[in-house]
Amino acid sequence: MKDPADRPPDPTPATPGRRAVVLLSGGLDSATTLAIARAEGYAPCALSFRYGQRHHVELEAARLVALSLGALRHEITDIDLALFGGSALTSNIPVPQGRSWAEISEGIPVTYVPARNTVFLAIALAWAETLGAADIFIGVNAVDYSGYPDCRPEFIRAFEAMANLATRAGVEGTRYRIHAPLISLTKAEIIRRGLELGVDYSITRSCYAPDAEGRACGECDSCRIRLAGFAALGISDPATYSP
Amino acid sequence: MKDPADRPPDPTPATPGRRAVVLLSGGLDSATTLAIARAEGYAPCALSFRYGQRHHVELEAARLVALSLGALRHEITDIDLALFGGSALTSNIPVPQGRSWAEISEGIPVTYVPARNTVFLAIALAWAETLGAADIFIGVNAVDYSGYPDCRPEFIRAFEAMANLATRAGVEGTRYRIHAPLISLTKAEIIRRGLELGVDYSITRSCYAPDAEGRACGECDSCRIRLAGFAALGISDPATYSP
Secondary structure, eight states: OOOGGGSOOOSSOOOSOOEEEEEOOSSHHHHHHHHHHHHTTOEEEEEEEEOSOSOTHHHHHHHHHHHHTTOSEEEEEEBOOGGGOOSTTTSSSOOOOSOOHHHHHSSOOTTOOTTHHHHHHHHHHHHHHHHTOOEEEOOOOSSSOOOOGGGSHHHHHHHHHHHHHHSHHHHTTOOOEEEOTTTTOOHHHHHHHHHHTTOOGGGOOOOSSOOTTSOBOSOSHHHHHHHHHHHHTTOOOOSOBOO | OOOGGGSOOOSSOOOSOOEEEEEOOSSHHHHHHHHHHHHTTOEEEEEEEEOSOSOTHHHHHHHHHHHHTTOSEEEEEEBOOGGGOOSTTTSSSOOOOSOOHHHHHSSOOTTOOTTHHHHHHHHHHHHHHHHTOOEEEOOOOSSSOOOOGGGSHHHHHHHHHHHHHHSHHHHTTOOOEEEOTTTTOOHHHHHHHHHHTTOOGGGOOOOSSOOTTSOBOSOSHHHHHHHHHHHHTTOOOOSOBOO
């Protein structure tokens, strides 16, 4: 993993445009989303969560991604979703390894965290209102569909409608928009777009079950979908995998 | 303040009925809402938040209320809304004192916390899904209207619609319901209903700016609305006020 602090200064620092809150996990999708928000002229304020996830190495990745892509701000906030259990990402339920494509494509996996995107977007909305931002970006994707109900377009639209009724700014005329720019892209299309925008995928982390040194397992659903995306483009994934 | 532990055991402990998540601040409204949930046959699972509020004495009140009204469970979870600022309840903005009724009835006050009920309901939804509960109770009120956008019926309906798209349980057929049983009641009607259901209002705390000993100020909007509710019934508020 290259530390962006070791590299020359980025030639195109964030412009002081309209602020947008960008949910940033440190994975491939959210890094691409941050790059898209910036390319669309927003000054991205990145928001990450320490929510009891087992794969906390992603937070270090989020920090590097925010630095590398010129986020105006980056906040990491704590939220105790582990209290509620119910997911392989926050409890002792094993993360599935080596599932077939048929298994990956079918149903809602045990890595579903109850209402996670609802909670993340709600807190993003609170921060957006405080910042005077009307735009929130989230890297959900419904094509390489991993079965999460809170990654579907109808969920995003319903959240947006609710957000405009929930807030002082909404009542006073702000029109909140939830941007999900990856929602109809394949994984390969996401990676191609990110590479065009200069995303350094070597510092991103998508694995649900990294090893003790933070290396990706290569076998969980998330790794398999990611690796297939790079393979479809005929390039190799620059992330570090367990030997 | 009487400690429920000093009193004889409650003759009607919570029945093992359908579970419901009840948002419990420790104030008059949420205590009444918990009593209503139980009277409607639910086994209430109370949820409180430590969200950087200055009036943290309300969490001790929440604990006593949950005990006193026979909640099946009571969880207090941390969430850092203070990070985002923007409210007199979580920052150094002064809490208004001694405002006129005209001032109280008009506009959105500085005690508005950005997207607070959205965040609270989102986390309640996460817990409800984990518990297998389909019902969430919140003590919002739109009559003694204190100007909060996230206390309006249209917000509650929009959140409910979103919740049913956000979750695995919603996709699989659960129909989430957000209950706001106080939404069209006056403060006096809320108190009358609570007294019928045995709520001990001496242990509830509504004040936005309690003193160092946890006593209510009597002058903030919340105290004034509460005191007027008791006065309308011709009874005195059993809570403890600063001399």
